[in-house]
Amino acid sequence: MLLNPFTFHAPKSITEAIDLYTRLGNVRLQAGGTFLFNNLKLLKRKGLKTPDHVISLKRIADLKGISAQGNALIIKSMTTMDELMDCPLLKGNLDILKCAAKHIGTAPIRNMATVGGNLTCRYTWTEMPTIMVGLNADLHFMGPDGKEQTISAEEFFHSGAKTEKIFTHASIQKDPKAVIVYRRIKRSPQLDIPLLSLLVRALPDGKKLTNTRVVINNCIAFSQRDRKLEDFMNQSRRSKTLAQEALDHMDTPIYDTRSSEYKKHMFRVAMKEAISTITK
Ligand SMILES: Cc1cc2nc3c(=O)[nH]c(=O)nc-3n(C[C@H](O)[C@H](O)[C@H](O)COP(=O)(O)OP(=O)(O)OC[C@H]3O[C@@H](n4cnc5c(N)ncnc54)[C@H](O)[C@@H]3O)c2cc1C
Known part of the structure; x- marks a missing residue:
């Protein structure tokens, strides 16, 4: 056509x-x-x-590349999924970005698809939003007046992810002590787009977890935090049983929205596995 x-x-x-x-x-x-x-x-x-x-936006050099600025990692909007996968700066817990990028679409898609397109396309199921909310990233835009606007990824997706501006870059404050786990379940063997994805991030402090962030993408609404589960985890002691106990503290409406029983079950499987990894 x-x-x-x-x-x-x-x-x-x-x-x-x-x-x-x-x-x-x-x-x-x-x-x-x-x-x-x-x-x-x-x-x-x-x-x-x-x-x-x-x-x-392809010929704009200022919209390309990944760099470190002090304690911040800067990812420009025209960075492709392939470039994320190959970036030597994404090490330690930031390799979560590589891990997410490598499962996105197929090789030709990863070669063309950009972080900016993934974040601004307003399809609820794309995966960079979960990563950016989980890493507490700020998103930077340039408006018609030439002024920069910065908004947290959490706020951007909470308010519907609509913009009339040009997204220029994401900035992420590094936190090497945080433990971060990302899980995604694909929709079907034939169709490699996610059925669901989630990210769990926490700072272990002795027997406790602090600053826990649980971000859910049920692929119907934009990525959102499960604050009920976060509170439970921050108030609990790290133990072998925590992952199982946490399942009783998931904020049910986030996971139930028009969900099939299979999807609800897969949320529990993925969550339990992610929290077990965090508490190891
Ligand atoms: C077959 C297939 C499988 C896929 N599988 C997955 C998957 O498993 N997981 C996943 O997360 N994603 C998946 N994707 C989505 C893919 O990762 C891309 O993110 C997505 O296609 C958009 O990126 P793009 O750079 O091509 O954006 P474009 O198609 O160029 O643009 C998308 C939208 O974003 C707007 N836009 C782009 N850049 C900016 C900017 N800088 N500022 C403001 N607005 C902007 C455009 O105007 C447009 O409305 C898949 C896509 C396809 C086609």
């Missing part, structure tokens, strides 16, 4: 992109394009309005 015609723009700087984005009407941004162009076909098929302009 041929797409409806549009004018393609390939700016080389963020300023140029912002200028085009502000000046032109009916515009869509393109990162890797893996969702965007399918979406444009779908809109055409349904007889809905398609954009007059597409602005590709």
